[in-house]
Structure formats: C-alpha cells, structure tokens
Amino acid sequence: MKLKKSAIRILALTGVALGVAATARAGDIPPAAQEMAKTFGLDSWGQIEGLRYTWNAEVPGAVKPFDGGSGTITISHKWEWDPKTGTISYEGKDMNGQPLKVTYQSAELSNQSDVVKNLVDPAFFNDQYWLLIPLHAIWDTSAKVTDEGMQKPTLAKEGSADLITVKYSGADGYTPGDTWDLYVDADHRIQEMDYHRGGPKKPSLVIVSWEGYKKAGPLLISTEHKGTADGAPFHLFFTDVSVKVTGSDNWINAE
Numbered sequence: 001m002k003l004k005k006s007a008i009r010i011l012a013l014t015g016v017a018l019g020v021a022a023t024a025r026a027g028d029i030p031p032a033a034q035e036m037a038k039t040f041g042l043d044s045w046g047q048i049e050g051l052r053y054t055w056n057a058e059v060p061g062a063v064k065p066f067d068g069g070s071g072t073i074t075i076s077h078k079w080e081w082d083p084k085t086g087t088i089s090y091e092g093k094d095m096n097g098q099p100l101k102v103t104y105q106s107a108e109l110s111n112q113s114d115v116v117k118n119l120v121d122p123a124f125f126n127d128q129y130w131l132l133i134p135l136h137a138i139w140d141t142s143a144k145v146t147d148e149g150m151q152k153p154t155l156a157k158e159g160s161a162d163l164i165t166v167k168y169s170g171a172d173g174y175t176p177g178d179t180w181d182l183y184v185d186a187d188h189r190i191q192e193m194d195y196h197r198g199g200p201k202k203p204s205l206v207i208v209s210w211e212g213y214k215k216a217g218p219l220l221i222s223t224e225h226k227g228t229a230d231g232a233p234f235h236l237f238f239t240d241v242s243v244k245v246t247g248s249d250n251w252i253n254a255e
Contacts, residue, residue, distance in 0.1 A: 032162050037134050037138045042138055045219075052241065053127075055077045059075065060233065066230070077091075088105075094115055140168070163183055178198045179195075189213065193210060206230075209226050211226070214255055223237055
C-alpha cells in the first residue's frame with residue numbers, strides 16, 4: 001500500500017488551496033462521500049497548522065512485512081507535519097533498523113538524502129493516507145468516487161452500510177490502480193474499509209474495521225483498524241494524535 005510519489009504533491013498545497021480544489025471537485029463526488037469527508041473535518045482543514053501522530057502496525061511476516069513467512073512484524077513511525085509549509089519530521093528506524101530522526105521540506109525532496117527519498121517520504125505519504133482517507137476521497141483528482149448503495153460489510157454479522165468506493169487510475173494517483181471500499185454508517189462515519197491492490201505486490205486484500213474514534217480539534221480520527229491482510233491477522237493503529245490550529249500555539253490532544 002505504498003503511494004506513488006509522482007502524483008502526491010497535492011499535500012504540499014496550503015489548506016486554502018486544498019479547499020479550493022475540494023470545492024472545484026465537489027460536483028464529481030457523490031453527496032454521501034461529501035458528507036463523509038465533512039464529518040471527518042474536510043471543511044476545517046484550512047485551520048490545521050500542525051499534525052502529530054504515531055503510526056503503528058502489526059503485520060504478518062517473518063523477515064519483511066508480507067513476505068509469506070509466519071510471525072508478526074511491528075512497525076512504528078512518529079510524525080509531525082505542518083501542511084501549510086510542507087515541513088515533515090520523522091522518528092523511527094532507517095533501512096538497517098537503526099534509530100533515525102530527520103526533518104525535511106517536502107518541496108525540497110530532491111535535495112534530501114537517499115534514506116529520506118526512498119524510505120521516509122514514501123512512509124509519510126502512506127501513513128498520512130491511512131489517517132486521512134476520507135479527505136483524500138475529495139482531494140485526489142485521480143480517484144473516481146462512486147456511491148454503490150447499501151451493502152453488507154465483510155466484517156459485519158448483520159446489517160448494511162453505504163458503500164463508497166474510491167478507485168484510482170492505473171497510471172497515477174496516490175495508490176495507482178488500487179480500490180478502497182469504505183462502508184459508511186448513518187452518521188457518515190466509516191465502519192469498515194476493504195483495500196484491493198491494483199498490482200501484483202502483497203498484500204492483495206486488506207479488510208479492517210474503523211473504530212476507536214477520537215476528535216483532534218476539528219478533525220475526526222479513527223485510531224484503531226483491526227482485521228486481516230490476505231487472510232492473516234493485521235492491526236494498524238494511531239497513538240499520540242494531536243493538532244495545532246490557527247490562532248493557537250497549543251497542541252490539542254485527540255480524545
């Protein structure tokens with residue numbers, strides 16, 4: 001589920017520019033998807049001056065994630081991001097598993113080290129995509145968003161939810177050729193997400209719940225995703241989520 005870097009510069013835009021892009025795209029988005037994005041804070045994105053979070057995953061694998069071996073691999077990435085200036089700070093591990101701390105400007109990626117270009121920056125876009133999928137449904141012009149009506153979620157024992165499908169073209173976009181099925185409840189919150197990879201790399205299918213909802217300032221964040229990746233146990237979760245909004249120097253913790 002890594003993101004194609006050639007078409008992800010939208011995140012270097014200011015909150016105002018993203019708002020303009022979302023408005024221009026609104027006519028192409030089903031009303032249910034628009035309501036979903038607004039529920040998660042789309043209209044307040046321009047207020048966000050900073051975003052902190054730790055992305056954590058427990059994935060199947062012996063040596064590398066999804067290598068087909070038995071066992072569980074734990075991954076953790078700590079981020080601080082200023083979406084208006086494009087300043088990104090990372091704390092985690094490098095390619096050799098050694099501790100790494102780095103801060104860089106997304107607009108100056110070509111001047112960064114190989115570890116930033118090939119490891120940190122792709123990880124940043126992957127991790128924030130998981131955090132902000134409902135907003136990407138509106139922001140990402142390479143995605144076709146459709147409302148497939150009421151469907152039964154894979155993880156649900158009973159009942160149905162509105163299926164919003166976000167499908168990327170095979171040529172470009174955040175996840176080229178991939179499809180993200182979002183099952184949305186009556187409160188416009190996602191209750192399940194099914195990810196279908198468009199290419200041969202693993203995992204091919206990830207099915208996870210969306211739970212552990214918290215408010216971080218004007219943003220609604222799902223902090224817990226439990227399910228399977230190609231049938232094996234999969235757990236992705238966010239901790240230490242906080243935001244800084246316009247007019248304040250204080251960080252607001254998600255709760």
